[in-house]
Amino acid sequence: MIEAFVSGFWQVLAWPAFGYLLIGITVGFFVGLLPGIGGLATLALMLPFSYTIKEPVPAFCFLLGMLAVTGTTGDLTSILFGIPGEGSSAALILDGYPMSKKGEAGRALGAAIMSSLIGSVVGALALALSIPIMRPLVLLFGSPELFIIVIMGITFIGTLSGRSMMKGLLAGGAGLMLAAIGVDPQTGSLRYTFGNLYLWDRLDLVPVVVGLFAIPEIVDLAVRGTSIAGSKPEKLTGVWDGVVDNFRHFWLVMRCSLIGVYFGVLPVLGANVAQWISYAHAVRGLKDKNAAGKGAVEGVLGPGAATTSTRGGDLIPTVAFGIPGSGSMALLLGALLIVGLQPGPEMLKTRLDVTFAMVWILIIANIIVCGVCFLILNQLAALTFIRGHLLIPFLLFFVFIGSFTANNSYGDLIVTLIFGVMGYLMVLFQWPRPPLILGVTLGKIAENYLWISTAAYGAKWLLFPSVVILIMITIVTVAYPTITIKERTGRARYERPGDAI
Amino acid sequence: MKSTALLLFVFLLWHPAAQAQEPFYKGKNLTIVVGTKAGDVYDLYPRLLAEYWSKYIPGNPNIIIQNVAGAASLIAANQVYNLGKPDGLTLGAIYPALYFDQLTKRPEVKFDWTKFNWIGSTVRSNxxxxxxxxxxxxxxxxxxxxxxxxxxxxxxxxxxxxxxxxxxxxxxxxxxxxxxxxxxxxxxxxxxxxxxxxxxxxxxxxxxxxxxxxxxxxxxxxxxxxxxxxxxxxxxxxxxxxxxxxxxxxxxxxxxxxxxxxxxAGDFGRPIVAPPGVPADRVKILRDGFAKAIRDPNLLKEADKRQLEIDPTSSEELESLAKEVIAATPEVVERMKKLIGQETK
The missing domain is CATH 3.40.190.10 (Periplasmic binding protein-like II)
Structure with a gap:
């Protein structure tokens, strides 16, 4: 085991593997940075290139290296521009962007980069440590358990609601209803598709998130007529402060990293859900509830760590069973087959070194990208001082290209526009957007697992010990803040500062 | 002015003739519209094919894969069938069971399964x-x-x-x-x-x-x-x-x-289709090229490596199969509706 661990490390550093890793990191760096264009779409584009790489470790250096860093650089776009760099970086906008506007961009970036690094290392270590217990770990959760976990996720709508619980619940409900659009898998009936084929496959999350978060910011930028950071071009300060924040809130970062790993392991869930759960977890712990959404560094640390740690978690079912934990893992699985490896129990026996190489790729890629990020932070932050009018065309271009990569369909662009208008109105009338996203993300999953549980076990699943325990945990997490905090001055706020629009 | 017009006239006379000597596909892009997301097994086959097919098409076109995912490849099938210009430069790689939707008269179906120009299928799937x-x-x-x-x-x-x-x-x-x-x-x-x-x-x-x-x-x-x-x-x-x-x-x-x-549906396998209206000689070029490419030893070696089984169905067989399935009696269609979850009213 130790031998394979060491051998994996050297294989990643060997030539040409390391060269491929650097190429992968470079691609991933820009993909993450560009709004909307996501890791999954890029992975699909890059997959054919990997066919020419005949050895497994170099091929993985390229693909996994690319995927590993998209989360980190995606966070930077969210913080600096208030536009999600990746679908899974949207939660960083809530507190990261207000920090940028307060002139604390440096601290926010430092915090995000460092938490991403910690998250990725935790994710990679979780992958390494779980190798002996992978199978029982993955088999632990059946459909009934997953259903309750999703319900637990839905309860976080409360925390993400901001000032007005009623608006939050309504937005969450609207999200759940939007999730019903499409072909229903149980009976094949078409729901809310209006004869439109694009809607058969349900709303894709990328155009929804990009529309909801990016378009309002772009409109806002246009209306204000200034640069994002206002008119005070200063040098970025406080980066180190942000790095240190990770250690001030070390256990928060660790807990959120573990949330990420956990959601990565669970099928279907993943970074898209983990970011909101960890954000909610982070702002719940705030002493001053009013600080959330106004630039609390905790709201950056939590999702920053969780999105990168899901990568390690994702790999666990992929490697243990040859069953991918997410869309990007399904593509990686294809790449494994092409280089002649059969992921699954057999690979753990015969090519354990490749598994450990994956662990090392996750770690090394993130260390490198963190270093690069720190080096170029000032140049990146300088973008926020460019006049809005010059920036907007590029932002719009990337936003729509990014949405289009979801399905290569004009439907993607229309959805982006519709949700853009909706997002703008929601900001204008102070409706919280995260509950809507959470509803759209979790609605379909909840519905499916409820159906599966009932079809497979009737009503008996409600009495499974594991289900009962999870229900109790859910009730406690919902009730806990109400019990402990007698003097609630208000709930977590997500809204942008009042001077926004 | 006059000389320009003359030049243009000469050019127009010369141009089609010159084209007739050159293979149609020379210097052109041949696009395969794949009905799934990239990386899906349905996508891996056309991508593999694209690497070897060009060699067997006179003029060696550049073959491009375009993913138009959605509605179990129904979107791709509709798109390819209703091309504005069926010039043989756009093909589709679609699901084999789409004719179920035509038989059960889904209003979203915008194609006639029997009128596709069937090029070939890479693998039968029982x-x-x-x-x-x-x-x-x-x-x-x-x-x-x-x-x-x-x-x-x-x-x-x-x-x-x-x-x-x-x-x-x-x-x-x-x-x-x-x-x-x-x-x-x-x-x-x-x-x-x-x-x-x-x-x-x-x-x-x-x-x-x-x-x-x-x-x-x-x-x-x-x-x-x-x-x-x-x-x-x-x-x-x-x-x-x-x-x-x-x-x-x-x-x-x-x-x-x-x-x-x-x-x-298993015999349709993973079919490649051209829309109706493509000139017959181009359809023949594509079919012949497909039949040769799918037996190319290098393709077979590569397929083996990628664990993609190859068991082709010929264009003739696909064509007659298409006619056969669409001729299904109303009674069979009623039974089929029950099968795919559409209760009969």
Whole structure:
């Protein structure tokens, strides 16, 4: 085991593997940075290139290296521009962007980069440590358990609601209803598709998130007529402060990293859900509830760590069973087959070194990208001082290209526009957007697992010990803040500062 | 001015002639519109083909893959069928069972299955049904006699995981409880491993090419109860085919006709189509090129490496098959509606 661990490390550093890793990191760096264009779409584009790489470790250096860093650089776009760099970086906008506007961009970036690094290392270590217990770990959760976990996720709508619980619940409900659009898998009936084929496959999350978060910011930028950071071009300060924040809130970062790993392991869930759960977890712990959404560094640390740690978690079912934990893992699985490896129990026996190489790729890629990020932070932050009018065309271009990569369909662009208008109105009338996203993300999953549980076990699943325990945990997490905090001055706020629009 | 007009005239005279000497596909892009997302198995085949096909098309066009995913490749099929200019430069790689939607008269269907120009299919896909070995269902006979039906996992109603067990119900009198809604096929396998469901119907190819089935077979975790090919697959020589069982249980004629129409999807395999209206000579070029490319030793070697089985269906066979399935009687169509979850009104 130790031998394979060491051998994996050297294989990643060997030539040409390391060269491929650097190429992968470079691609991933820009993909993450560009709004909307996501890791999954890029992975699909890059997959054919990997066919020419005949050895497994170099091929993985390229693909996994690319995927590993998209989360980190995606966070930077969210913080600096208030536009999600990746679908899974949207939660960083809530507190990261207000920090940028307060002139604390440096601290926010430092915090995000460092938490991403910690998250990725935790994710990679979780992958390494779980190798002996992978199978029982993955088999632990059946459909009934997953259903309750999703319900637990839905309860976080409360925390993400901001000032007005009623608006939050309504937005969450609207999200759940939007999730019903499409072909229903149980009976094949078409729901809310209006004869439109694009809607058969349900709303894709990328155009929804990009529309909801990016378009309002772009409109806002246009209306204000200034640069994002206002008119005070200063040098970025406080980066180190942000790095240190990770250690001030070390256990928060660790807990959120573990949330990420956990959601990565669970099928279907993943970074898209983990970011909101960890954000909610982070702002719940705030002493001053009013600080959330106004630039609390905790709201950056939590999702920053969780999105990168899901990568390690994702790999666990992929490697243990040859069953991918997410869309990007399904593509990686294809790449494994092409280089002649059969992921699954057999690979753990015969090519354990490749598994450990994956662990090392996750770690090394993130260390490198963190270093690069720190080096170029000032140049990146300088973008926020460019006049809005010059920036907007590029932002719009990337936003729509990014949405289009979801399905290569004009439907993607229309959805982006519709949700853009909706997002703008929601900001204008102070409706919280995260509950809507959470509803759209979790609605379909909840519905499916409820159906599966009932079809497979009737009503008996409600009495499974594991289900009962999870229900109790859910009730406690919902009730806990109400019990402990007698003097609630208000709930977590997500809204942008009042001077926004 | 005059000389320019003259030059133009000469050019126009010369130009078509020059083109006639050069192969049509020279210097052009040939686009294959794939009906799934990139990286899907349905996408891997056209991508593999694209690497070798060009060599066998005079003029060696540049072959491009474009993914137009959605609605189980119905979007791609509609798009390719209704091209503004069917010039033979755009082809489609679509799901084989789309004719179900035409037969059941889905209003969204904007094509006529029989009018596609069939180019060829890379692999036939017969199906099997596996059952966890620790269940009391050792054969289809056991399932027939069982008092509680085994539970089979499926993604949606349009998937083989759903309609294959339904077909067995129709033809063999077996009862299956179908648990639909899983995200992907692999999630069903995981659910089988957990014991949430016990069975799943899917392609024989995947069963022999992938994990978790390789380890499952090693530890005798599942048992294959039935296969849908006309003959027994040589790797599954002890598993009865649906046809053998229909003979044993004396299945009457109407369900048999349904079987023929439904299982034809396996013969369509993973088809490549051109829209109607493409000039016949170009269709011929594409068909001949396909037939040669799919036997290219380098392609076969590469396919083997990528664990993609190759078992082509010819364009002629696809064409007659298409006519055959669309000629299905209204009675068969009614039965089919039941099969894919559309209750008849």
């Amino acid at each position: 199906h099997l049904l596996y059952m966890r070995a620790d269940t009391p269902y050792k054969s289809m006979e056991d399932v027939r006699k069982a008092s509680t039906a085994p539970k089979c996992g499926a993604t949606g109603t349009a998937s083989t995981g759903y309609y294959m067990p339904k077909l067995f119900e129709e033809t063999l009198g077996t009862k299956f409880d179908i648990v639909a809604g899983y995200q992907a096929g692999q999630d069903i396998d995981l659910a089988v491993e957990r014991g949430e469901v016990q069975c799943r119907a899917f392609t024989i190819t995947a069963y022999f090419a992938r994990e978790p089935f390789i380890s499952w077979r090693k530890r005798n975790f599942v048992r294959v109860l039935i296969q849908t090919g006309k003959k027994r697959d040589e790797k599954l020589s002890d598993v009865p085919t649906i046809y053998e069982l229909m003979d044993r249980y004396k299945t009457p004629e109407p369900p048999r006709r349904l079987t023929t129409v439904v299982l034809a």
